[in-house]
């Protein structure tokens with residue numbers, strides 16, 4: 001079966017990220033990477049539970065911490081947790097597209113829905129110069145990242161347009177071309193940051209991510225050399241033989 005067909009079989013709430021919750025470890029890594037501090041007004045868009053805003057207040061001493069989510073039950077539960085732990089932060093049940101984020105200095109934004117992303121980029125562009133938007137895995141569309149600690153990406157207002165998708169991809173990976181080692185290293189960083197403690201699942205995810213990164217790089221003309229590396233060929237056949245998942249058709253002629 002094609003990789004797309006395999007992904008379609010997974011639960012929708014996992015694929016669209018609706019119920020994906022960042023771990024406390026990820027929050028700390030992200031906040032250290034962007035040097036979150038007492039001068040910051042932090043917004044977590046699509047906050048789910050209140051862990052991110054709690055860590056921002058308690059450990060990084062931000063001036064203000066706001067979580068926004070359009071899921072009523074999640075926000076109610078999060079509010080109760082804050083109350084129980086006597087934490088002063090704001091939780092708002094609202095569609096982020098309608099939200100007022102004008103006083104933000106730093107925003108955590110992990111969405112894949114194109115409509116949400118496009119509408120939010122328009123809002124982000126109007127924020128004060130220097131405001132940082134943290135995204136995960138990729139920068140905001142068409143823009144160059146300000147700083148990268150993959151899979152965490154800092155975008156900074158005013159955004160810089162990328163001349164091409166190739167320039168954007170190479171800026172994320174920090175290389176002149178993508179070879180097998182780069183693809184594997186970045187896939188592994190993503191899995192380690194966001195994966196579970198199930199090593200077996202992590203390896204499976206890393207292989208899928210590696211093939212996706214390398215094949216996309218090849219199709220965008222930024223893979224190193226013209227040949228398909230032996231390791232990529234091997235992983236393509238392992239996926240086909242042992243898991244009946246086909247990647248080969250993704251390669252442009």
Ligand SMILES: C[S@@+](CC[C@H](N)C(=O)[O-])C[C@H]1O[C@@H](n2cnc3c(N)ncnc32)[C@H](O)[C@@H]1O
Nearest residue numbers: 016017046048069070071095096110111112113
């Ligand atoms: C980590 S975000 C990412 C979800 C998103 N679907 C994606 O594309 O990855 C998940 C949280 O965002 C919330 N959410 C999804 N769409 C939203 C919206 N338009 N406004 C506010 N919160 C939203 C969900 O309730 C969930 O708690």
